[in-house]
Amino acid sequence: DVKVTQSSRYLVKRTGEKVFLECVQDMDHENMFWYRQDPGLGLRLIYFSYDVKMKEKGDIPEGYSVSREKKERFSLILESASTNQTSMYLCASSFWVGELFFGEGSRLTVL
Amino acid sequence: GQQLNQSPQSMFIQEGEDVSMNCTSSSIFNTWLWYKQDPGEGPVLLIALYKAGELTSNGRLTAQFGITRKDSFLNISASIPSDVGIYFCAGQLPQGGSEKLVFGKGMKLTVNP
Numbered sequence: 396d397v398k399v400t401q402s403s404r405y406l407v408k409r410t411g412e413k414v415f416l417e418c419v420q421d422m423d424h425e426n427m428f429w430y431r432q433d434p435g436l437g438l439r440l441i442y443f444s445y446d447v448k449m450k451e452k453g454d455i456p457e458g459y460s461v462s463r464e465k466k467e468r469f470s471l472i473l474e475s476a477s478t479n480q481t482s483m484y485l486c487a488s489s490f491w492v493g494e495l496f497f498g499e500g501s502r503l504t505v506l
Numbered sequence: 507g508q509q510l511n512q513s514p515q516s517m518f519i520q521e522g523e524d525v526s527m528n529c530t531s532s533s534i535f536n537t538w539l540w541y542k543q544d545p546g547e548g549p550v551l552l553i554a555l556y557k558a559g560e561l562t563s564n565g566r567l568t569a570q571f572g573i574t575r576k577d578s579f580l581n582i583s584a585s586i587p588s589d590v591g592i593y594f595c596a597g598q599l600p601q602g603g604s605e606k607l608v609f610g611k612g613m614k615l616t617v618n619p
Contacts, residue, residue, distance in 0.1 A: 399548075401548075435611070436611075437594075437609050437610070437611045437612065438594070438609040440607075485548050485549070487548075494539065494551060494554050495539075495551070495596075495607065496551065497541075497548035497549045497550070498548050499547055499548045500546070500547060500548045502546070
């Protein structure tokens with residue numbers, strides 16, 4: 396069974412804190428993605444990676460960075476969390492174009 | 507940017523009824539995907555469509571890739587309470603990989619037992 400695992404289902408952080416969201420996939424997929432999901436706005440792509448050490452900006456990269464040191468792991472970093480980053484964060488991976496497999500999501504609240 | 511119009515935005519139905527939803531766009535897509543998201547969970551892929559005109563079934567689900575490549579529909583037959591959730595369509599633009607997926611805003615389905 397394919398599996399994308401996000402390290403934290405729920406997090407509460409304070410404004411200005413550094414936040415790490417971890418994602419691991421066990422399908423040997425080349426491609427990994429980070430989205431955020433907000434009511435009324437749908438899914439928006441933050442960053443993606445097609446290979447180890449490689450990263451590309453998505454549609455809303457401001458305030459975020461990523462790290463891909465190993466093929467199976469893709470981390471999303473909020474250097475200084477702000478209240479407008481309160482959201483559901485979804486990690487996904489794919490073997491080839493199209494079929495994304497999503498993790499369970501990480502719901503982040505920034506106070 | 508590219509947009510997918512997904513309709514309806516929500517539906518309230520009785521158990522046993524059929525459900526239809528669709529996504530349309532002014533853009534052409536190479537692939538159509540349909541996802542379901544349960545409350546508090548990540549989306550799960552239901553059906554993938556790769557060719558214009560393709561009709562694919564997965565149990566009580568049937569989806570079609572529109573012949574113009576600008577639309578797709580999903581039908582759920584004989585709904586059951588566990589069908590509750592949000593259904594998303596996603597279309598892949600011709601240029602690029604999975605980063606070129608465009609998502610609909612979702613349709614929230616409620617099934618009354």
